[in-house]
Amino acid sequence: MITTSLVLIGIQFYCGISTATTLTSGATACTNLTTLLGLGKVSSNPLDLRYIASREDYWNGLQSVYQPSCIVYPVSAQDVSIALQAIRVSGSRFAVKAGGHNTNNFFSSVDNGVLIDLGSMNGKSHNSSSTLATYEPGSTFGELYDYYAQFGRTVLGPTLAGVGTGAALGGGLSYLSPQYGMACDDFRELEVVLPSGEIVIASPESYADLFFGLRGGGGNAYGVVTKYTVQSRPIGRLYAGNLVYLFEQNDAVVDAIQAFMQYNPDPKASIVATYLKLPTPDLDLNLDEAILMFLVYDGPDAGDLFKNFTSIPYLLNTMSLKTYPEVINMPIPFLAELTRGDNIFRVGVHRVIDDDSHERAIGAWRDWAETNKGAYELLTFDYEPVPKSLTDASNAQNGGNAMQMPDGPWVWISYILETPQGMSQADYDAVQASFAKMVDSVGNAGGLPLFVNDAGFDQNPLATFSTYSELQQIKAKYDPDGFFAQKTGGWSFA
Ligand SMILES: Cc1cc2nc3c(=O)[nH]c(=O)nc-3n(C[C@H](O)[C@H](O)[C@H](O)COP(=O)(O)OP(=O)(O)OC[C@H]3O[C@@H](n4cnc5c(N)ncnc54)[C@H](O)[C@@H]3O)c2cc1C
Numbered sequence: 001m002i003t004t005s006l007v008l009i010g011i012q013f014y015c016g017i018s019t020a021t022t023l024t025s026g027a028t029a030c031t032n033l034t035t036l037l038g039l040g041k042v043s044s045n046p047l048d049l050r051y052i053a054s055r056e057d058y059w060n061g062l063q064s065v066y067q068p069s070c071i072v073y074p075v076s077a078q079d080v081s082i083a084l085q086a087i088r089v090s091g092s093r094f095a096v097k098a099g100g101h102n103t104n105n106f107f108s109s110v111d112n113g114v115l116i117d118l119g120s121m122n123g124k125s126h127n128s129s130s131t132l133a134t135y136e137p138g139s140t141f142g143e144l145y146d147y148y149a150q151f152g153r154t155v156l157g158p159t160l161a162g163v164g165t166g167a168a169l170g171g172g173l174s175y176l177s178p179q180y181g182m183a184c185d186d187f188r189e190l191e192v193v194l195p196s197g198e199i200v201i202a203s204p205e206s207y208a209d210l211f212f213g214l215r216g217g218g219g220n221a222y223g224v225v226t227k228y229t230v231q232s233r234p235i236g237r238l239y240a241g242n243l244v245y246l247f248e249q250n251d252a253v254v255d256a257i258q259a260f261m262q263y264n265p266d267p268k269a270s271i272v273a274t275y276l277k278l279p280t281p282d283l284d285l286n287l288d289e290a291i292l293m294f295l296v297y298d299g300p301d302a303g304d305l306f307k308n309f310t311s312i313p314y315l316l317n318t319m320s321l322k323t324y325p326e327v328i329n330m331p332i333p334f335l336a337e338l339t340r341g342d343n344i345f346r347v348g349v350h351r352v353i354d355d356d357s358h359e360r361a362i363g364a365w366r367d368w369a370e371t372n373k374g375a376y377e378l379l380t381f382d383y384e385p386v387p388k389s390l391t392d393a394s395n396a397q398n399g400g401n402a403m404q405m406p407d408g409p410w411v412w413i414s415y416i417l418e419t420p421q422g423m424s425q426a427d428y429d430a431v432q433a434s435f436a437k438m439v440d441s442v443g444n445a446g447g448l449p450l451f452v453n454d455a456g457f458d459q460n461p462l463a464t465f466s467t468y469s470e471l472q473q474i475k476a477k478y479d480p481d482g483f484f485a486q487k488t489g490g491w492s493f494a
Contacts, residue, residue: 094110095113122138133148145325159328170219181396184401210222213478235298239319242318243318259308267387349451357442415454
């Protein structure tokens with residue numbers, strides 16, 4: 001256990017720091033935080049450039065509507081501890097933000113409360129002898145991949161550069177996952193500031209239950225992770241790229257995806273398939289549809305592994321030898337950012353052997369797209385395969401993660417809905433309800449976990465985990481008075 005600043009903060013509160021009820025709780029917290037941490041680490045001015053950048057940098061633009069009472073920029077676990085204790089004393093709401101890519105309201109945003117922006121905590125290291133890497137929570141994964149490349153290594157994380165480290169707490173699906181498991185499976189030690197303000201090290205040896213809950217159960221439930229120590233992995237040149245197909249190939253591509261998910265023999269080969277719907281007229285012919293395949297082989301020669309995809313006529317083929325940072329920056333950056341806007345995620349999970357439910361899912365998605373023209377700027381439907389090699393690799397490390405991943409192959413389907421800006425609240429709510437109904441209508445495979453990272457706020461993915469009651473107990477142990485449960489957003493443990 002690390003010495004905390006509990007005593008220090010206790011003394012300071014007795015030295016005249018405000019608990020005034022004349023201020024709102026957010027304003028009280030901010031006044032106290034400015035005193036405790038100094039102006040350099042707290043911004044209460046919505047016109048301050050740093051405040052503006054934090055407030056605007058959300059992948060779901062609707063989160064930027066909310067106005068924090070102040071934004072705190074900790075540089076250490078001690079700062080986070082002081083912030084949590086001051087927030088607790090004031091009774092204010094708060095949010096913890098890393099990369100700001102979670103689309104759910106109040107998961108990493110807050111209105112009239114304290115936003116803890118972890119962006120200044122961006123230390124990182126690599127130990128060539130132990131091959132362990134460390135990183136603080138403030139970097140994007142793109143920055144981490146760039147950094148570790150100099151050692152011929154990488155860490156597991158998401159498939160796009162801009163995503164933040166909260167992705168690893170939600171599991172973290174990587175192109176390398178079929179070989180090594182989820183990003184969270186590579187955790188070896190986590191420095192965590194508990195809801196009490198205490199700073200602890202969670203690992204298989206100490207606070208093992210906390211370590212378990214934090215591997216795939218999502219962020220902001222049990223505390224704030226201030227440092228990750230993870231197993232790094234070797235990386236060299238990869239044969240990778242995008243294939244872009246137009247609508248007339250969509251059924252052929254689905255067949256190729258199905259065959260890959262069922263029969264791919266090589267864990268070094270990885271795919272993500274994104275079906276895109278544009279708001280242009282459809283005329284019942286899927287004329288508004290394009291398909292963007294991401295094909296990645298961890299090595300220079302993929303042999304025939306992607307032949308089923310390359311033999312389908314395509315519009316564009318960018319397959320070539322690439323570095324890992326280049327792979328993570330495909331496709332062309334403007335496409336990667338295309339969906340930044342007023343958008344939400346939802347997720348489904350399906351088996352892929354003797355089960356056609358993922359085909360029903362794409363059918364339901366197409367029907368919805370056709371009958372709801374005008375209600376979206378962009379729709380995407382992603383196949384995120386979970387092969388058996390992934391679940392084997394996951395379960396072989398530290399007894400498996402919080403999902404206790406059942407044997408693959410199965411597939412997560414990630415849906416993104418981007419709504420037009422400026423919709424009335426009533427229209428927005430109606431579109432969201434209709435979209436959720438469409439996803440729900442397909443149903444999910446029993447006994448498989450929904451992916452925390454792709455889930456809508458009302459899907460409560462943790463309840464689909466076989467470990468849910470264990471996670472509830474861990475939550476009750478580390479957040480005994482419901483400070484996090486009541487004062488910040490996140491998954492319900494009710
Ligand atoms: C364009 C895009 C691409 C994506 N690609 C992938 C992918 O390839 N693989 C994948 O697995 N996921 C992917 N995701 C999903 C992504 O993993 C989740 O949205 C994740 O929550 C984002 O983490 P973040 O740090 O960027 O977001 P944030 O919104 O900042 O954080 C997410 C959640 O974690 C909490 N949190 C963050 N850091 C901490 C911490 N240190 N301690 C405690 N709680 C914390 C936050 O409070 C919040 O609830 C993608 C998302 C987008 C938008």
